[in-house]
Amino acid sequence: MSRSARIPLVLASLGTALAPLGAFSAPAAGTAVPAPPKPERVTVSALPLPPTAPSEAAGACTKLVNPRGTGCMTAADDGIVEGPAYMGDGRHVLLTVQFAGAAAGDPTHDGPQVIAVRTDGTVFSNGDGWKCITCGVPAEARRDANPASTNEHGRTVPAGAPWLSLDHPQAFPGGTRMIAGTNVVDCGRYRLADERCTPDRIRIYPIRWNTSADGSGPGGSMRELRLNPDGRHLMWSHMIATGPDIDQHGLVGTLRFNPAPRSGLPLVPRYELGDVQVLTNGRSPEFAAFREDPKRPGVLIHNPVKGAIGEARGWTRDGRNAVGMGIPESGNVDMFITDLQSGHSHRLTSAPGYADPILMSPDDKWLVVFDNRTVERHMYYGAMQGIPPLTDELTRMVMLSARYGYRNGMRRFFQPILIDRWGDRGTYRGQQLNAGNGAPGSASDPDWNARADPAWSPDGTDVVYWQAQVISPDCGGANPLPCPASSEPGGRRTRLMIARLPDRTALPLGRKAAPGAIAVPWGTPYRAGDPMPRRYPSAPAGRFTMDGWKGGKAEVEIRKTASGRISFVSARYAGFTDDGAHVIDGTESAQLVMKDGRARIVWHSDLRASGAQTGTKKTTEPGGFVISPLGEPLDGDLVTTIDGKTYRKPAPGT
Numbered sequence: 001m002s003r004s005a006r007i008p009l010v011l012a013s014l015g016t017a018l019a020p021l022g023a024f025s026a027p028a029a030g031t032a033v034p035a036p037p038k039p040e041r042v043t044v045s046a047l048p049l050p051p052t053a054p055s056e057a058a059g060a061c062t063k064l065v066n067p068r069g070t071g072c073m074t075a076a077d078d079g080i081v082e083g084p085a086y087m088g089d090g091r092h093v094l095l096t097v098q099f100a101g102a103a104a105g106d107p108t109h110d111g112p113q114v115i116a117v118r119t120d121g122t123v124f125s126n127g128d129g130w131k132c133i134t135c136g137v138p139a140e141a142r143r144d145a146n147p148a149s150t151n152e153h154g155r156t157v158p159a160g161a162p163w164l165s166l167d168h169p170q171a172f173p174g175g176t177r178m179i180a181g182t183n184v185v186d187c188g189r190y191r192l193a194d195e196r197c198t199p200d201r202i203r204i205y206p207i208r209w210n211t212s213a214d215g216s217g218p219g220g221s222m223r224e225l226r227l228n229p230d231g232r233h234l235m236w237s238h239m240i241a242t243g244p245d246i247d248q249h250g251l252v253g254t255l256r257f258n259p260a261p262r263s264g265l266p267l268v269p270r271y272e273l274g275d276v277q278v279l280t281n282g283r284s285p286e287f288a289a290f291r292e293d294p295k296r297p298g299v300l301i302h303n304p305v306k307g308a309i310g311e312a313r314g315w316t317r318d319g320r321n322a323v324g325m326g327i328p329e330s331g332n333v334d335m336f337i338t339d340l341q342s343g344h345s346h347r348l349t350s351a352p353g354y355a356d357p358i359l360m361s362p363d364d365k366w367l368v369v370f371d372n373r374t375v376e377r378h379m380y381y382g383a384m385q386g387i388p389p390l391t392d393e394l395t396r397m398v399m400l401s402a403r404y405g406y407r408n409g410m411r412r413f414f415q416p417i418l419i420d421r422w423g424d425r426g427t428y429r430g431q432q433l434n435a436g437n438g439a440p441g442s443a444s445d446p447d448w449n450a451r452a453d454p455a456w457s458p459d460g461t462d463v464v465y466w467q468a469q470v471i472s473p474d475c476g477g478a479n480p481l482p483c484p485a486s487s488e489p490g491g492r493r494t495r496l497m498i499a500r501l502p503d504r505t506a507l508p509l510g511r512k513a514a515p516g517a518i519a520v521p522w523g524t525p526y527r528a529g530d531p532m533p534r535r536y537p538s539a540p541a542g543r544f545t546m547d548g549w550k551g552g553k554a555e556v557e558i559r560k561t562a563s564g565r566i567s568f569v570s571a572r573y574a575g576f577t578d579d580g581a582h583v584i585d586g587t588e589s590a591q592l593v594m595k596d597g598r599a600r601i602v603w604h605s606d607l608r609a610s611g612a613q614t615g616t617k618k619t620t621e622p623g624g625f626v627i628s629p630l631g632e633p634l635d636g637d638l639v640t641t642i643d644g645k646t647y648r649k650p651a652p653g654t
Contacts, residue, residue: 036428037420043500044434044443047093047117047464048129049073049080052490053101060101061109065490068126071109071135074100075486077410077468078155079494081112082167082452084466087175090458090509092116092193094169094178095466095496098155099135108136108199111163112148114180116193119457119464119498125195133178133192134166134185136199144268145204146182164204168224168453172231173512179227179234182207184271206266209236209253209273213529215263226314229513234273235322237312240532249532250279250312250324252340252518276526277519279309279322281343282533284522289327289389290539290546300544300556302388302578307522308336308345317360317456319513325356329578330389331382333399333406335369343522350424352382354399354406356414357452361460362507365421368454368463370414372406374432375446377413379647383640384609384617386582387573388546390556393538393566394590394601401631404649409474414450416465416499433463433499441487443497447475451494459506462498469493479653538566546571550580567592573607581612588617592629601627605638615642 053061053072061072073079081096095115102109109132117130124131134142139162148163157163165181175191177184184205190197211220222236234255239248253273261267281287285294287307293299308326313335315323322338328347333354336345349355349369357370372378381398389396399405406413419430436444448467455464469486471493476483488495524533541560545553552575559568570589577583586607593600604624607617617640619625626635633649640647 033422033425036422036425039431040501041503042431042433042435043502044497045500046488047119047496047498049117049489049492049494049496050097050099050115050128050130050132052079052488052492054490056100058102058104061099061103062101065101068128070126070128071099071113071132072101073492074098075490075492077471077493079492080451080466080468080496083169084117084455084464084496085168085170085453086455086457086464087116087171087191087193088173088458088509089175089191089193091118091120091122093119093455093464093496094133094171094180094192096166096169096180099132107162108134108139108142111157111161112166114166114169114178114185117496119462131193131195133187133197134164134180134202134204137202137204138200141200141202142204144206144266144270146206148181168226170225170227172227173229174231179207179225182222182225205257205270206268207234207255207271207273208264208266209251209276210264210528212264213527215528216265218265224311224313226312228315228518229317229319233319233518235312235314238532247532247535248311250309250322251526252277252279252322252520254518275517278524278526278533279307279312279324279338279520280524280533280535281307281522282524282535285536287343287522288536288538291536292540292542292544298542298544300539300546302546302549305336305345305347306338307343308338311356313356313358315360316364317362317513318364323358323360327389327392327396329385330387330392331378331399332385335367340518340520340523348419348421348423350385351429352385353378354382356406357450357454359454359456360421361456362458362511363460366460367419367421368433368456368465369417369419369430370412370450370452370454370465371417372413372415373417373429374415375413376647377404377408377650378406379642380638380640380649383642383647384584384607384615385613386576386578386584386609386611387588387607387617388554388571388576388578390539390554390571391569391588391590391603393569394592395603395627395631397629397631398627398633399631403652404633405631408650408654410468411470411474412449412451412468416450416454416463418463433465434497440484445484447484448495458509458511461502461504461506462500464496464498466494466496474653480651481654537564539569548576549578552576552583565592577611582609583611584609599629600634601629603627603638609642613642615640615644617641 050073051066084093084095113134115130146165148165167181169180171178177186187197208219224237226235253276259269285291305326310325313323334349335355338345351373353373355371416433417430434443475481544556555572557570568591573584588605590603602624605619620636625638
């Protein structure tokens with residue numbers, strides 16, 4: 001039997017054995033944190049994908065390109081849409097790919113489709129290492145499913161094309177059904193990867209979240225759906241406009257099949273979400289980043305991060321806790337596990353940078369996170385640690401900037417990082433799974449970046465992830481970064497990778513998560529028709545003093561507009577330290593101003609670090625560092641020097 005092409009990569013040193021199975025629990029205060037694990041051996045190789053269509057024109061996927069007639073995928077950098085996710089059998093991963101070049105009149109082999117990919121080197125009976133699950137499903141069986149609109153690359157659905165919402169496929173326990181986008185794909189009594197699961201046996205049902213009091217309308221918008229390991233509960237994110245800004249809430253609910261709904265669209269057999277709870281607390285001041293001390297007027301309290309959901313990223317593998325994002329210190333986005341009962345958030349990552357896609361291991365003892373800690377483009381604003389996120393009330397968008405933050409256009413600077421459950425600590429910053437010499441086309445080629453999501457095998461011995469290669473306009477032409485050639489089949493710009501951990505002891509398959517009913521006492525119960533809850537008000541206007549958790553002080557001033565929006569933040573630090581290791585002195589401010597009829601953020605920084613780090617964070621003066629509300633640098637500069645190394649913003653286009 002044929003095997004997928006392999007890209008070898010071996011890291012030195014033996015790994016440590018996995019801890020015993022058990023539910024995740026955050027370490028109690030005062031708990032002794034173990035020494036970091038040693039690096040372990042990793043081998044990385046590519047997994048099989050459909051042949052690459054020479055173009056996206058109808059009929060381009062000829063028998064010459066794919067003699068088996070099972071379809072082709074696009075060569076573009078959205079060839080993989082989102083995923084992957086392992087199935088419970090440990091042999092297959094689900095992945096959504098962008099098919100292209102189907103014959104005219106065959107739209108069911110075009111657009112986004114979910115495939116099952118073999119990870120053990122074996123093939124299906126037709127010789128392919130993959131099987132398309134949703135290709136060829138009859139129109140009647142997919143007619144009522146939720147359609148696709150555009151994907152994150154901005155690809156617009158062609159007029160009349162029956163493309164479906166199928167991103168982030170995730171199998172239910174048992175493997176006969178999966179969540180895919182905002183739909184459920186059901187193959188009856190056959191597992192999705194079973195060759196007896198043929199197109200005529202599949203039915204695709206929409207998922208509906210009712211948001212109207214009378215049950216009418218199409219329901220609320222959902223993104224980034226994450227299925228609980230119990231197969232009963234769902235987590236998703238919902239974006240809303242809040243005046244000039246965008247906010248996002250995480251929600252959880254119970255999935256129930258309704259074969260004959262009487263209200264709401266679509267009025268067809270569908271999955272509905274009940275017992276909905278919003279993972280936001282707008283009632284309790286301890287859930288705000290900053291608040292005025294009720295017993296000491298004029299004193300500002302910096303709260304430990306609590307209820308850190310941000311964009312909801314899923315569940316611990318026992319199904320009992322939520323994984324999400326927070327900003328615990330200035331200029332850094334980190335990952336947290338939040339206890340759904342108490343709202344307590346346990347920080348997992350703390351290396352300077354931007355962390356996002358994440359998945360806990362099957363036993364919740366490890367995590368793989370996609371992080372940009374392997375590059376320096378974020379260090380000009382985030383390298384100095386220990387600064388409370390005060391000015392971030394105005395400057396946080398620099399982290400999300402389309403060209404100067406964690407990404408450059410469609411390029412994401414993520415790589416897969418393996419970290420134990422205790423998180424970053426001391427000099428331990430985890431282990432890059434695809435570390436290597438960066439040779440062109442290799443697993444460590446920096447022109448290939450990891451994309452959401454990572455997938456742990458059920459036995460905990462490997463991690464599957466996908467990569468996209470940088471393309472124009474993020475390279476080439478006027479851009480100083482030349483565009484690399486792709487050595488993937490057909491010049492494909494995406495690839496599916498598997499990182500094997502050969503020294504690990506396999507966990508038993510078939511473990512079940514049974515959290516029972518999920519309650520979120522600190523969250524907000526949602527009733528159809530309710531608006532999204534308002535978050536507890538951000539730091540109040542006024543002049544304050546603020547104590548560091550471990551020492552020192554800060555003098556803080558906050559101003560707000562008549563509408564309550566923060567327009568000015570300043571802080572003067574004197575020996576300020578929250579952790580007892582990073583000590584901050586100096587001043588920093590950010591102000592929202594109007595210039596030439598446009599909003600601008602003017603950032604002034606003159607900070608000094610001592611203790612665990614020594615260095616400075618300075619803006620050019622007298623004008624400061626000027627950015628747009630979307631984080632794009634416009635004028636001036638921000639330069640950070642830490643332990644003798646200087647960091648500047650990335651060159652335009654890179």
